Amino acid sequence: xxxxxxxxxxxxxxxxxxxxxxxxxxxxxxxxxxxxxxxxxxxxxxxxxxxxxxxxxxxxxxxxxxxxxxxxxxxxxxxxxxxxxxxxxxxxxxxxxxxxxxxxxxxxxxxxxxxxxxxxxxxxxxxxxxxxxxxxxxxxxxxxxxxxxxxxxxxxxxxxxxxxxxxxxxxxxxxxxxxxxxxxxxxxxxxxxxxxxxxxxxxxxxxxxxxxxxxxxxxxxxxxxxxxxxxxxxxxxxxxxxxxxxxxxxxxxxxxxxxxxxxxxxxxxxxxxxxxxxxxxxxxxxxxxxxxxxxxxxxxxxxxxxxxxxxxxxxxxxxxxxxxxxxxxxxxxxxxxxxxxxxxxxxxxxxxxxxxxxxxxxxxxxxxxxxxxxxxxxxxxxxxxxxxxxxxxx
Amino acid sequence: xxxxxxxxxxxxxxxxxxxxxxxxxxxxxxxxxxxxxxxxxxxxxxxxxxxxxxxxxxxxxxxxxxxxxxxxxxxxxxxxxxxxxxxxxxxxxxxxxxxxxxxxxxxxxxxxxxxxxxxxxxxxxxxxxxxxxxxxxxxxxxxxxxxxxxxxxxxxxxxxxxxxxxxxxxxxxxxxxxxxxxxxxxxxxxxxxxxxxxxxxxxxxxxxxxxxxxxxxxxxxxxxxxxxxxxxxxxxxxxxxxxxxxxxxxxxxxxxxxxxxxxxxxxxxxxxxxxxxxxxxxxxxxxxxxxxxxxxxxxxxxxxxxxxxxxxxxxxxxxxxxxxxxxxxxxxxxxxxxxxxxxxxxxxxxxxxxxxxxxxxxxxxxxxxxxxxxxxxxxxxxxxxxxxxxxxxx
Numbered sequence: 001x002x003x004x005x006x007x008x009x010x011x012x013x014x015x016x017x018x019x020x021x022x023x024x025x026x027x028x029x030x031x032x033x034x035x036x037x038x039x040x041x042x043x044x045x046x047x048x049x050x051x052x053x054x055x056x057x058x059x060x061x062x063x064x065x066x067x068x069x070x071x072x073x074x075x076x077x078x079x080x081x082x083x084x085x086x087x088x089x090x091x092x093x094x095x096x097x098x099x100x101x102x103x104x105x106x107x108x109x110x111x112x113x114x115x116x117x118x119x120x121x122x123x124x125x126x127x128x129x130x131x132x133x134x135x136x137x138x139x140x141x142x143x144x145x146x147x148x149x150x151x152x153x154x155x156x157x158x159x160x161x162x163x164x165x166x167x168x169x170x171x172x173x174x175x176x177x178x179x180x181x182x183x184x185x186x187x188x189x190x191x192x193x194x195x196x197x198x199x200x201x202x203x204x205x206x207x208x209x210x211x212x213x214x215x216x217x218x219x220x221x222x223x224x225x226x227x228x229x230x231x232x233x234x235x236x237x238x239x240x241x242x243x244x245x246x247x248x249x250x251x252x253x254x255x256x257x258x259x260x261x262x263x264x265x266x267x268x269x270x271x272x273x274x275x276x277x278x279x280x281x282x283x284x285x286x287x288x289x290x291x292x293x294x295x296x297x298x299x300x301x302x303x304x305x306x307x308x309x310x311x312x313x314x315x316x317x318x319x320x321x322x323x324x325x326x327x328x329x330x331x332x333x334x335x336x337x338x339x340x341x342x343x344x345x346x347x348x349x350x351x352x353x354x355x356x357x358x359x360x361x362x363x364x365x366x367x368x369x370x371x372x373x374x375x376x377x378x379x380x381x382x383x384x385x386x387x388x389x390x391x392x393x394x
Numbered sequence: 395x396x397x398x399x400x401x402x403x404x405x406x407x408x409x410x411x412x413x414x415x416x417x418x419x420x421x422x423x424x425x426x427x428x429x430x431x432x433x434x435x436x437x438x439x440x441x442x443x444x445x446x447x448x449x450x451x452x453x454x455x456x457x458x459x460x461x462x463x464x465x466x467x468x469x470x471x472x473x474x475x476x477x478x479x480x481x482x483x484x485x486x487x488x489x490x491x492x493x494x495x496x497x498x499x500x501x502x503x504x505x506x507x508x509x510x511x512x513x514x515x516x517x518x519x520x521x522x523x524x525x526x527x528x529x530x531x532x533x534x535x536x537x538x539x540x541x542x543x544x545x546x547x548x549x550x551x552x553x554x555x556x557x558x559x560x561x562x563x564x565x566x567x568x569x570x571x572x573x574x575x576x577x578x579x580x581x582x583x584x585x586x587x588x589x590x591x592x593x594x595x596x597x598x599x600x601x602x603x604x605x606x607x608x609x610x611x612x613x614x615x616x617x618x619x620x621x622x623x624x625x626x627x628x629x630x631x632x633x634x635x636x637x638x639x640x641x642x643x644x645x646x647x648x649x650x651x652x653x654x655x656x657x658x659x660x661x662x663x664x665x666x667x668x669x670x671x672x673x674x675x676x677x678x679x680x681x682x683x684x685x686x687x688x689x690x691x692x693x694x695x696x697x698x699x700x701x702x703x704x705x706x707x708x709x710x711x712x713x714x715x716x717x718x719x720x721x722x723x724x725x726x727x728x729x730x731x732x733x734x735x736x737x738x739x740x741x742x743x744x745x746x747x748x749x750x751x752x753x754x755x756x757x758x759x760x761x762x763x764x765x766x767x768x769x770x771x772x773x774x775x776x777x778x779x780x781x782x783x784x785x786x787x788x
Contacts, residue, residue, distance in 0.1 A: 061632035238455035240663035262524035269634035
């Protein structure tokens with residue numbers, strides 16, 4: 001039988017990353033986006049999980065409500081308010097199965113086929129594919145070292161058809177590592193308000209700042225009910241538990257809940273209870289502080305090693321946190337052949353085209369990740385990239 | 395700001411069940427659909443979870459692949475083949491976050507707004523709302539005591555616009571408790587093939603048979619690649635872990651995987667590993683056998699008590715398994731006032747209208763659940779229903 005897929009899904013191409021890297025099994029993974037495993041609170045989770053299954057096994061195993069376990073919602077509301085300065089009396093919090101589900105629920109609730117999502121260009125391929133999968137149009141706005149170009153954003157807001165929301169990762173953006181300035185955050189908020197378009201603020205990396213000062217979230221300005229804030233525990237606790245949270249105007253949270261009911265009914269109870277007990281035990285401050293030492297070491301090691309070995313072949317801005325370094329190969333190199341050659345030589349990186357709104361456009365960037373490989377792997381991987389560049393220069 | 399929701403979500407009404415039952419907090423819950431908590435393998439899960447977090451904490455906490463943990467997929471492929479007789483060399487299995495996600499992924503992959511889903515009428519409200527949420531049209535086919543009316547199904551297949559799939563729960567259907575006969579299963583398969591429409595076979599209750607003989611699944615006939623089989627562990631292990639599985643033609647499984655990547659990236663790893671270790675330890679046969687004793691006792695208790703106290707007020711077919719009894723009030727009663735009065739008297743049941751394709755249609759049925767309440771609750775609840783009926787008759 002010939003299958004007749006939906007418009008959004010039929011047109012969704014397999015990931016270019018996977019095609020290029022499918023033989024990269026034995027290479028050093030500078031291509032991944034996994035948080036550092038030595039940053040997981042393993043012993044906390046061992047103790048908490050055992051305690052939950054001992055004391056409240058039925059709670060952990062029975063159906064839960066779609067919005068999330070009520071005491072966890074209370075903890076998250078406090079966390080959002082106190083730690084992230086987001087959420088007011090018009091907002092409410094729901095628990096989701098990882099932050100990617102937020103992009104999916106917002107798409108489900110707001111997008112009809114052909115509607116526009118305004119995105120940073122480049123941006124996180126997972127979110128872009130989520131919007132593409134429901135047959136939305138993507139309108140890209142260039143990302144500068146201090147975030148979206150605001151003139152281009154306003155131009156896009158003026159011209160885009162049925163623009164429903166602006167998707168942004170203001171802290172240590174994936175893939176560019178750029179952090180949006182306070183001035184631009186305020187401007188973005190004003191523009192969204194002026195043009196009647198929502199903002200979807202995705203903050204998976206906010207707790208991974210290793211230099212500079214925290215900048216207020218866009219959601220912290222939200223007196224008009226126009227910002228949906230996506231929070232994640234994938235980089236704070238661990239991604240495998242699949243827990244995130246949304247802070248959004250209550251009318252939107254209610255609609256997201258109805259959508260979530262049709263997607264997965266509720267988030268796994270054991271995962272929710274682990275996060276609840278961990279937050280309630282007041283573990284987050286000390287844990288994030290400890291993790292920043294790990295992430296700073298790895299970020300500095302990668303950037304220092306790049307300075308030492310790669311400065312003749314590419315340029316990059318040192319990010320103040322996150323997981324990624326976005327590097328521009330000198331014009332003498334063709335990016336895709338470089339990535340392929342690097343993979344043959346034993347190190348995988350992601351071709352920048354994967355993150356573009358128009359994946360056919362020209363792009364001389366590569367994305368490097370420093371959290372997945374070991375420290376030795378970082379150094380070895382960068383050296384191989386330098387050897388690859390030297391080899392291709394000949 | 396006035397929010398401009400998507401077509402499917404804007405029109406999705408809040409559940410009629412919740413409106414009617416929102417004050418039913420202290421009532422006996424004959425309205426729920428929770429599996430019996432004393433049927434959960436609590437001590438197995440305590441031991442397995444501790445062992446996983448001790449031996450492989452990083453595997454349990456790091457990102458996994460979207461299709462599911464590979465050794466679990468192998469176990470599920472064997473389970474599907476040996477236990478459920480589904481899946482051949484053209485099929486492949488993926489792990490999902492509860493079976494509801496299958497309805498969502500299939501909707502995501504196949505339905506454009508305005509496409510038709512052919513459903514049993516009445517059917518499970520969760521699935522109906524999933525299809526409604528993407529702006530699909532629902533075409534209902536009446537359910538008889540041996541499953542869908544096949545003449546009505548063929549008529550619907552002839553006339554429905556852009557029908558993409560037929561949704562069916564062949565075993566102990568929710569809410570009717572009806573099990574589709576082998577003859578009708580074969581006819582359904584033939585009709586779907588003839589009209590080029592897929593079948594979405596949802597089998598959450600298959601392991602809850604307490605009388606009669608198992609009937610082959612529709613997927614077991616699938617030599618044409620037209621059946622998507624939805625398997626669940628919610629009633630076999632526990633629902634709070636959110637693990638289900640799909641068996642479908644490999645081209646469809648690949649597309650469902652892409653859709654899942656945009657919904658929740660992957661199913662929680664700890665949940666997957668618990669199911670994997672539990673299956674690998676060969677626990678399922680003995681556990682299901684033990685559970686059937688519990689479910690048979692509760693089903694018989696409810697039906698026997700109904701025979702004793704309610705035969706003067708309503709009629710019902712005794713199901714051979716599942717979680718529900720579908721009862722038709724005698725014509726002298728109006729269903730909605732009866733449900734409201736019962737709730738005031740201390741027992742909650744679900745008004746049959748909640749499960750209709752056209753929720754405004756006339757319906758004199760109520761749905762009763764026997765797995766959630768205690769044995770005492772079942773008897774007391776049925777007695778209160780009898781008192782309510784006697785009171786309303788006056």
